[in-house]
Amino acid sequence: MFAFARLLAFVSVAALLWSEGGVARPQRRAQCAATLSTAKDVANRLQSRYYNTLTGQYNDGELWTDSNALEDLHNLMLADGSDDFGDVADQSYIGKAALNSGTNWNDLLNGSNDDAQWIILALWKVADYKAAKGQDGSAYVSSAGTIYDIIAGEWDDGTCGGGVWWSTKHDYKNSITNELFLLTSAYGYLRNQNQTYLDNANKEWNWLSQSGLRNSDGLYNDGLVTNTCQNNGQTTWTYNQAVVAAGLGALGVANQDTSLFDEAEVSLDATVNHLASGGVLKESCDDSSGTSCNADQSIFKGIWTKHVQYYLDQANDSARTAKYSAFLGAQADAINTNAITADKDVGNVWYASGGGQENPQASTAGLEAFVADAKYGPC
Ligand SMILES: *[C@@H]1O[C@H](CO)[C@@H](O)[C@H](O)[C@H]1NC(C)=O
Ligand SMILES: *[C@@H]1O[C@H](CO)[C@@H](O)[C@H](O)[C@H]1NC(C)=O
Ligand SMILES: *[C@@H]1O[C@H](CO)[C@@H](O)[C@H](O)[C@H]1NC(C)=O
Numbered sequence: 001m002f003a004f005a006r007l008l009a010f011v012s013v014a015a016l017l018w019s020e021g022g023v024a025r026p027q028r029r030a031q032c033a034a035t036l037s038t039a040k041d042v043a044n045r046l047q048s049r050y051y052n053t054l055t056g057q058y059n060d061g062e063l064w065t066d067s068n069a070l071e072d073l074h075n076l077m078l079a080d081g082s083d084d085f086g087d088v089a090d091q092s093y094i095g096k097a098a099l100n101s102g103t104n105w106n107d108l109l110n111g112s113n114d115d116a117q118w119i120i121l122a123l124w125k126v127a128d129y130k131a132a133k134g135q136d137g138s139a140y141v142s143s144a145g146t147i148y149d150i151i152a153g154e155w156d157d158g159t160c161g162g163g164v165w166w167s168t169k170h171d172y173k174n175s176i177t178n179e180l181f182l183l184t185s186a187y188g189y190l191r192n193q194n195q196t197y198l199d200n201a202n203k204e205w206n207w208l209s210q211s212g213l214r215n216s217d218g219l220y221n222d223g224l225v226t227n228t229c230q231n232n233g234q235t236t237w238t239y240n241q242a243v244v245a246a247g248l249g250a251l252g253v254a255n256q257d258t259s260l261f262d263e264a265e266v267s268l269d270a271t272v273n274h275l276a277s278g279g280v281l282k283e284s285c286d287d288s289s290g291t292s293c294n295a296d297q298s299i300f301k302g303i304w305t306k307h308v309q310y311y312l313d314q315a316n317d318s319a320r321t322a323k324y325s326a327f328l329g330a331q332a333d334a335i336n337t338n339a340i341t342a343d344k345d346v347g348n349v350w351y352a353s354g355g356g357q358e359n360p361q362a363s364t365a366g367l368e369a370f371v372a373d374a375k376y377g378p379c
C-alpha cells in the first residue's frame with residue numbers, strides 16, 4: 001500500500017514537472033489569447049518605463065518586487081509561448097547573481113528571510129522557462145537551493161514553538177515568511193523529490209495551522225506578538241491569503257491529501273468575502289480618493305491572483321477552478337475599466353476609478369492579474 005501510494009505520488013509529480021516545463025496540458029482549454037495580449041502590453045510597458053538594462057533592476061523597484069516581476073515575465077512567456085523577454089533573466093541583477101557561483105547570498109539577501117524566498121520562486125520560474133526552451137537553467141536551480149538552505153536554517157523552535165524568523169534580527173515571526181517557506185518547501189519537493197523539503201513543508205504547516213495567525217474570519221493577519229505569541233491583529237494583506245493557498249496546493253499534491261485544498265480555500269474564500277469591494281480586490285490602503293499604499297503594498301493584490309493561479313495549477317480540479325474563475329476575470333475587467341492607461345501603465349487601485357499610483361510594483365500586479373485571468377478566468 002505504501003509503495004503503491006509512493007508510486008502514484010511519483011507519477012503525479014512527473015506529470016506536474018512535465019507541465020511546468022511549459023508544455024501545454026492537452027486537457028486544459030487554450031489560454032485566453034486576448035488577455036495574454038493585454039498582459040504582454042503591460043509587460044512591455046513595465047520594461048520600457050521602469051527597467052534599467054544597465055543595473056538589471058527596476059527604477060523605483062526593490063529586490064523582492066523585482067523578483068516578482070522577473071518571475072512574471074517568465075510566467076507570461078510560458079503561457080503565451082513567446083520569447084519576448086528571453087534575454088532579461090541572464091542580464092538582470094538577480095540573474096547575474098544566480099549565474100555567478102561566487103555570489104555571497106547572505107550578503108545579498110541582507111537578512112531578509114521573506115525577500116529571499118521571492119527570489120527562489122523567480123529563479124525556479126526562469127529555470128522552467130529555460131527548460132522549455134532547451135536551455136541550461138541549472139545555475140538558477142542551484143542558486144535557489146543555496147538560498148533555500150539559508151532560509152531553512154532560520155527555522156527556530158525556541159520562540160512560539162516554531163516558524164521561520166522574518167529576518168536575521170530574530171525579532172518577529174510573521175505570516176508571509178512562513179507561508180513562503182510552506183510554498184518553497186512543498187513546491188520544492190514536487191520539483192526535486194528531496195524528502196528534506198517535504199519534511200520542512202509538513203513541519204511548517206503543522207506549526208502555521210496551530211499558530212493563531214489565521215483569524216476567525218479565515219484571514220491571515222500580519223504576524224505574531226513576539227513576547228506572547230498571540231496574533232498581533234495587524235493588517236490582513238491580500239497576498240497573505242493566497243501564498244498560503246499555493247503552498248497548501250503543493251503540499252496537498254505531495255501528501256495526496258485534498259483536505260489541504262479545503263484549507264487553502266478558507267483564506268481564498270475569506271478574501272472574496274472580506275477583502276473585496278463590489279467583487280474586486282481592495283487592499284485596506286486602497287482608496288479611490290487617494291491611495292495610502294506604499295510601493296510594496298501596491299503589488300499585493302497581483303500576488304494574490306498569481307498564487308491563486310499556482311493553487312489551481314496544483315489542485316487541478318475543474319470544480320475548484322470554477323469557484324474562482326469569475327472572480328479572477330473580474331479583477332482583469334476592473335483593471336481594464338478603472339486602472340489601466342492608454343500607455344498600458346497600471347495603477348494600484350482596481351475597485352474604482354481614481355486615486356491610484358503608478359510604479360513598477362503596481363504594473364507588475366497588473367501583469368499578474370492578466371496572466372492569471374488568461375489561464376483560469378472566463379474568456
Ligand atoms: C489533472 O486532472 C486530469 C483529470 O481530471 C488528469 O487527466 C491529469 O493527469 C491531471 N494532471 C496533473 C498534472 O495531475
Ligand atoms: C540591509 O539591512 C539593514 C538593516 O535592516 C538596512 O539598514 C540596510 O538598508 C539594508 N541594506 C540594503 C542594501 O538593503
Ligand atoms: C536534500 O536537500 C537538502 C537540503 O537542501 C540537502 O542538504 C541534501 O543534500 C539534499 N539531498 C539530496 C539527496 O539531494
